[in-house]
Amino acid sequence: MERLAKRCGTEQDRPQADAGVVAGSAAYDMESGEISRARGFVRDFLSDARSLRGVAVPARALEVAQLVVSELATNVCKYAPGPCLLDLEVDGSMLTITMWDSGSVLPSPLQGDPSRAGQHGLEIVLAVCQSFEVRREPVGKRVRVQISLLDGPDGDPAGQSPW
Template sequence: MVDRGTGQDRQTVGAGNVLGSAAYDMGSGEIARARGFVRDFLTDARSLHGMAVSARAMDVTQLVVSELATNVCKYAPGPCLLDLEAGDGMLTITMWDTGSVLPTSRQADPTRMGQHGLEIVLAVCESFEVRREPVGKRVRVEISLLDGPQGEPAGPAAW
């Protein structure tokens, strides 16, 4: 499926995992498009493939993709690839961009205006990994799709 110059694809692979990919030329309007892609992906994973996806996971996933896409727009404008893989109660989000500078978290400062995106991502994801690529960098995060008894993410311990 193609959406206004943004290539998007979804498929199911062995072991019941569902994969999705999208390519963007990261301008500010693409942030909402990336957020919508992950929302549609999880909705399809739930309704078409019977995966459990909590309301918390749906919200957190859109927030994380929005923060990652915002960083691409600010620091590495240009092409961006978004890969999603859902299975075994987890969602893996991988975002590649052309920027060579690796993101770093800053010390928490409630008086600082802005630049809290990475802090948010680290707080809500089960894992976070960033690596340089021959061109650009790749950020990979995992989010639990399931909730524990008190509404917290089920699965591996969060940061």
């Protein structure tokens, strides 16, 4: 199924944007597994932010953002197939990724188990993001993560990570 909305602004749960904020949104029908389209939206959004708005987006951040969206979208496909909203926002040196779905069950990480096959997506997201928040909504839930767009001297994200 085609992307239902493309880069249309949404003001819900978003503070008033200033000139330094770059934002975009897309909607998907995850019953048809549009994970690759969601990854592509992230890639295009960050590439446009870099080329059109001069936002510094290191290769690491671009790859991490696509990985995180892929993992979040996979969870939607598995546990809450149906409509999904993806909001991206760059504000300064942080990329905020927010994904809404209609599922009521909140994700929680499993205990680390190297012998477990699969179900490591949330562990991966927690390992690469600077913040992670899940919030119940009147319908479904909203997952919000932040990824640093700054690289430290060793190529890792600059700044502190709560993990």
